[in-house]
Amino acid sequence: MPDFTPVLKEDEIKRHISRIAKTISFDYQGRELVLVGVLKGAFLFLADLVRELALEHVKIDFLQASSYGADTRSSENVVLKKDIDVDIRGKDVIVVEDIVDTGLTLTFLIEHLKTFGPNSVKVCAMIDKKERRKAAIQVDYACATVEKGFLVGYGLDYAEDYRNLPAIYHLKL
Ligand code: IMP
Numbered sequence: 368m369p370d371f372t373p374v375l376k377e378d379e380i381k382r383h384i385s386r387i388a389k390t391i392s393f394d395y396q397g398r399e400l401v402l403v404g405v406l407k408g409a410f411l412f413l414a415d416l417v418r419e420l421a422l423e424h425v426k427i428d429f430l431q432a433s434s435y436g437a438d439t440r441s442s443e444n445v446v447l448k449k450d451i452d453v454d455i456r457g458k459d460v461i462v463v464e465d466i467v468d469t470g471l472t473l474t475f476l477i478e479h480l481k482t483f484g485p486n487s488v489k490v491c492a493m494i495d496k497k498e499r500r501k502a503a504i505q506v507d508y509a510c511a512t513v514e515k516g517f518l519v520g521y522g523l524d525y526a527e528d529y530r531n532l533p534a535i536y537h538l539k540l
């Protein structure tokens with residue numbers, strides 16, 4: 368039986384999302400925002416976040432990047448598995464990620480999105496995990512920062528399990 372230690376409870380996640388949503392709503396007032404969720408991990412986070420945004424024009428799309436193997440290591444070779452189809456030229460984009468670890472996935476995805484000519488690209492992540500950062504990624508909006516460890520729940524998986532947990536846990540394997 369794996370060992371789960373709570374990191375963020377359901378009501379804490381909810382409070383963080385409300386806080387971030389207020390900031391984003393303020394920052395993007397009167398602009399055309401496109402939220403680009405990174406599949407699959409960001410599906411719950413994006414769904415909860417978008418419902419709290421007080422903005423008139425919000426579009427939603429998804430990207431998927433592949434990571435090799437079903438283990439706890441991040442891949443250094445990022446490959447695009449699913450592209451966006453909303454036209455982001457001249458628009459303001461926020462990439463919505465579950466967790467930023469090395470930052471290599473986001474670096475790749477941001478470079479890719481920039482080829483479409485958006486007005487701006489910012490980053491919103493549920494968890495900003497600092498210890499293994501290899502790329503200079505700025506997380507503009509984050510629920511929480513952790514130093515290290517492998518987290519599951521609320522979209523985050525271990526070998527595709529535990530995404531359905533309503534809270535976030537540290538998983539000791
Ligand atoms: P990065 O390229 O190292 O930043 O990796 C980011 C991706 O690795 C995330 O989008 C997750 O899919 C996965 N990942 C990194 N850390 C964790 C974790 O603690 N739990 C679950 N997935 C993780």
Ligand code: MG
Pocket residue numbers: 405406407408409465466
């Ligand atoms: Mg991910």
